[in-house]
Amino acid sequence: MTSSCPLRDIAAxxxxxxxxxxxxxxxxxxxxxxxxFVEKGFAATRAEEVAKRAGVSKGTLFLYFSxxxxxxxxxxxxxxxxxxxxxxxxxxxFRGSTADLLRYSVRAWWExxxxxxxxGITKLMMSExxxxxxxxxxxxxxxxxxxxxxxxxxxxxxxxxxxxxPMDLKYGVYVVLAPMLFLAMWKHSLGTCSxxxxxxxxxxxxxxxVETILHGLAKRPTAGRPSANGGLLPCG
Amino acid sequence: MTSSCPLRDIAAxxxxxxxxxxxxxxxxxxxxxxxxFVEKGFAATRAEEVAKRAGVSKGTLFLYFSxxxxxxxxxxxxxxxxxxxxxxxxxxxFRGSTADLLRYSVRAWWExxxxxxxxGITKLMMSExxxxxxxxxxxxxxxxxxxxxxxxxxxxxxxxxxxxxPMDLKYGVYVVLAPMLFLAMWKHSLGTCSxxxxxxxxxxxxxxxVETILHGLAKRPTAGRPSANGGLLPCG
Amino acid sequence: MTSSCPLRDIAAxxxxxxxxxxxxxxxxxxxxxxxxFVEKGFAATRAEEVAKRAGVSKGTLFLYFSxxxxxxxxxxxxxxxxxxxxxxxxxxxFRGSTADLLRYSVRAWWExxxxxxxxGITKLMMSExxxxxxxxxxxxxxxxxxxxxxxxxxxxxxxxxxxxxPMDLKYGVYVVLAPMLFLAMWKHSLGTCSxxxxxxxxxxxxxxxVETILHGLAKRPTAGRPSANGGLLPCG
Amino acid sequence: MTSSCPLRDIAAxxxxxxxxxxxxxxxxxxxxxxxxFVEKGFAATRAEEVAKRAGVSKGTLFLYFSxxxxxxxxxxxxxxxxxxxxxxxxxxxFRGSTADLLRYSVRAWWExxxxxxxxGITKLMMSExxxxxxxxxxxxxxxxxxxxxxxxxxxxxxxxxxxxxPMDLKYGVYVVLAPMLFLAMWKHSLGTCSxxxxxxxxxxxxxxxVETILHGLAKRPTAGRPSANGGLLPCG
DNA sequence: CATGAATGAGCTTTCATTCAT
DNA sequence: GATGAATGAAAGCTCATTCAT
Numbered sequence: 001m002t003s004s005c006p007l008r009d010i011a012a013x014x015x016x017x018x019x020x021x022x023x024x025x026x027x028x029x030x031x032x033x034x035x036x037f038v039e040k041g042f043a044a045t046r047a048e049e050v051a052k053r054a055g056v057s058k059g060t061l062f063l064y065f066s067x068x069x070x071x072x073x074x075x076x077x078x079x080x081x082x083x084x085x086x087x088x089x090x091x092x093x094f095r096g097s098t099a100d101l102l103r104y105s106v107r108a109w110w111e112x113x114x115x116x117x118x119x120g121i122t123k124l125m126m127s128e129x130x131x132x133x134x135x136x137x138x139x140x141x142x143x144x145x146x147x148x149x150x151x152x153x154x155x156x157x158x159x160x161x162x163x164x165x166p167m168d169l170k171y172g173v174y175v176v177l178a179p180m181l182f183l184a185m186w187k188h189s190l191g192t193c194s195x196x197x198x199x200x201x202x203x204x205x206x207x208x209x210v211e212t213i214l215h216g217l218a219k220r221p222t223a224g225r226p227s228a229n230g231g232l233l234p235c236g
Numbered sequence: 237m238t239s240s241c242p243l244r245d246i247a248a249x250x251x252x253x254x255x256x257x258x259x260x261x262x263x264x265x266x267x268x269x270x271x272x273f274v275e276k277g278f279a280a281t282r283a284e285e286v287a288k289r290a291g292v293s294k295g296t297l298f299l300y301f302s303x304x305x306x307x308x309x310x311x312x313x314x315x316x317x318x319x320x321x322x323x324x325x326x327x328x329x330f331r332g333s334t335a336d337l338l339r340y341s342v343r344a345w346w347e348x349x350x351x352x353x354x355x356g357i358t359k360l361m362m363s364e365x366x367x368x369x370x371x372x373x374x375x376x377x378x379x380x381x382x383x384x385x386x387x388x389x390x391x392x393x394x395x396x397x398x399x400x401x402p403m404d405l406k407y408g409v410y411v412v413l414a415p416m417l418f419l420a421m422w423k424h425s426l427g428t429c430s431x432x433x434x435x436x437x438x439x440x441x442x443x444x445x446v447e448t449i450l451h452g453l454a455k456r457p458t459a460g461r462p463s464a465n466g467g468l469l470p471c472g
Numbered sequence: 473m474t475s476s477c478p479l480r481d482i483a484a485x486x487x488x489x490x491x492x493x494x495x496x497x498x499x500x501x502x503x504x505x506x507x508x509f510v511e512k513g514f515a516a517t518r519a520e521e522v523a524k525r526a527g528v529s530k531g532t533l534f535l536y537f538s539x540x541x542x543x544x545x546x547x548x549x550x551x552x553x554x555x556x557x558x559x560x561x562x563x564x565x566f567r568g569s570t571a572d573l574l575r576y577s578v579r580a581w582w583e584x585x586x587x588x589x590x591x592g593i594t595k596l597m598m599s600e601x602x603x604x605x606x607x608x609x610x611x612x613x614x615x616x617x618x619x620x621x622x623x624x625x626x627x628x629x630x631x632x633x634x635x636x637x638p639m640d641l642k643y644g645v646y647v648v649l650a651p652m653l654f655l656a657m658w659k660h661s662l663g664t665c666s667x668x669x670x671x672x673x674x675x676x677x678x679x680x681x682v683e684t685i686l687h688g689l690a691k692r693p694t695a696g697r698p699s700a701n702g703g704l705l706p707c708g
Numbered sequence: 709m710t711s712s713c714p715l716r717d718i719a720a721x722x723x724x725x726x727x728x729x730x731x732x733x734x735x736x737x738x739x740x741x742x743x744x745f746v747e748k749g750f751a752a753t754r755a756e757e758v759a760k761r762a763g764v765s766k767g768t769l770f771l772y773f774s775x776x777x778x779x780x781x782x783x784x785x786x787x788x789x790x791x792x793x794x795x796x797x798x799x800x801x802f803r804g805s806t807a808d809l810l811r812y813s814v815r816a817w818w819e820x821x822x823x824x825x826x827x828g829i830t831k832l833m834m835s836e837x838x839x840x841x842x843x844x845x846x847x848x849x850x851x852x853x854x855x856x857x858x859x860x861x862x863x864x865x866x867x868x869x870x871x872x873x874p875m876d877l878k879y880g881v882y883v884v885l886a887p888m889l890f891l892a893m894w895k896h897s898l899g900t901c902s903x904x905x906x907x908x909x910x911x912x913x914x915x916x917x918v919e920t921i922l923h924g925l926a927k928r929p930t931a932g933r934p935s936a937n938g939g940l941l942p943c944g
Numbered sequence: 945c946a947t948g949a950a951t952g953a954g955c956t957t958t959c960a961t962t963c964a965t
Numbered sequence: 966g967a968t969g970a971a972t973g974a975a976a977g978c979t980c981a982t983t984c985a986t
Contacts, residue, residue, distance in 0.1 A: 057952065
């Protein structure tokens, strides 16, 4: 562990410290930018403000991101990386009922995304999509689509196992997605200035949503059921 | 009610006609502003663009609205006219199952709000809430709260009639609200640049959501059920 | 002359005055920009300074020119227009010796370009050519080339008439061009801070140059001359 | 001249060697700066670019030159070393006709200045004179004036020997100077982006200019010549 | 000595707002 | 009332300069 060449060690340490600082900068800037973009929107956020919150000067920001728009893109990219590979693996390995898988998935989303700053990205994209069409496309492709696919396989698993009624998966996916994305949006918008008694407790909210959904999707007893309003999620 | 002075009436009519034109101006401006604010956000919308879309000059805009911010407030207020008295009346007069009432309510919302420009207000408020806290509070009070109350009464009706399981109404309300508000947001953001195959058809979407929810909330046969996962929406 | 409709006349006058003002703006800005660009170079000239010298605000400048670079291009274009068609015509119609034609041409250049602000363009282009390659090409094509062509025809005329020795016209042109362009450059650079006794009087300068050149180009008596240093401007 | 103290000599040598490296730095920087200033102008040249071209870091530049402006001044001063003592000596020692002396002088200028980087200084001073008046005065005093004086003596020599017509030397000097300085300017500005067929070949250019000038200045046969256009370079 | 990360004054450009017409 | 030319505060971005390492 100890070096036989202290001088070189010191030099290395010095450089390491400086570089650690340098390496930390982009992260600090991205964190500050995420907060402010989510809070005030892209256009209303001033570059200097981002810098100040990250504890650096205006110029430093542009040392790391060539423009405010590039900063925005980096913020989005930073917060969506390949979590889906991880989740896909968990899906493959999950042993248990699909109901439990769905419960687990929703809760995992909440813990890893919904309850973190990353959820602000959702609100951000919803607000700025039309101002950044390429970025919106990127988000669609990298986030919405994989999430959709994953959920679709969860639902398919339930249908295959007989736990869920057959359904039109395209819209079945949104039955799960919509309440979650809404929660993310709400948290970062109207939720921040909710009237007394209207504050949403995420745990309660999620439980209520997911359990209702599970009941809603559950296989109905085959008994006397070709009722008029029977096929709730018409296949196709 | 009838006037005894025809001349004055004519004068009034003339003035009214002139003022109607004057009064129409703000309307055109508000409509243009709504579109642009919804599409691009408050900060990213230029006053001149609003004026141009309304067919007037930049100066005229400031003749009617003392600032861009005032214009924004007017846009929001203009589009929050109290439809709730009307809806409350419909609720009181509704004859039929609560399931049908819920179906009717959701569809009415879609026809009167969701599918119209008014749905843009939802997106707008979600996007700009933190920049306009007092407006957000106003929106909460004038829209979210009454909507909440109305839905709460719908659900209570179903519980009282035995159609729905008892539930924690606070979160039960969001089971219905979330998918609808999400649809409104989506329509005006990522939905406008959706990848092929991912476009949401509102009719399908709404049907899938509401039927799943109805199943999810429906009274379960009392049989052998105080099962472990029984009370899905824990009361309280 | 007098109108039968004074009101319309007044309105027209008002509009005319306003529009005259508006129409004058670009010209005033271009004049101010020419002065400053010539004086300080493109990069060292601040947009606000141009505006101030033109008697308007910073914003107004960008109302007429979308960027500082566009302003620069406009300045160059404004000051070089089709003077060559006029000069070409004068060349065709000139009656007299080619020596007089050359004297006339040089003097005309001095009166119309050299002694005016337009001469600053020459200095400007020389200084900024490599920063604006497309503009330099434009200048080459629109100014240098036509000037070259015109001079070439003047010299050819002299050779054809037997007034001038045969010569390599390509470089003969520069024999005339160089001293003139140098004068324009000098005026706007070192000439502005010339040491006492070194100031160039343009009239004297031009006379000295042109008469020396005329002697230099003049047909030499055919006598005993295929001298060693005879063909001064080797043909080819 | 020789030292009586070898040790001190060695020390001096060592120090000299070390300082030579240190002294070489500014040289590389000055060379890089000259190139860039000539190419792009003072204001448009970035300090970092100079440093990079010199192969050092931005900080190092400011170690040797306290500011960009000081760098500029150093660049100019560095390249105005007094070649005139050398040239004056050559002039004194020249044996031959004044025509040959002029030919020799012009060619010497081209070889030692015109064709080298040093010619860039001319372009630089022409471009930046008005931004650096004190430098311009310095340049006038150190370069233009001595050059003028030297040329004046060359011409005077020719007049005295009867080779040249009597002339107003003040402007006679510019007859020679202008084409040379123009060539230097051209090389570094429009010449770098010349249209096909318009490129100036310096050798041809110089020959054409100098031979024409020699003819132009040559003593005319005394014959019947007080012709109308006789005294081409009016004395005074 | 040398480096290059950090700074902030300064410049270009935008755009809400004003006001003479 | 309506207009749109004009304004100037404010924001994005650059780059000469500094200084800790």
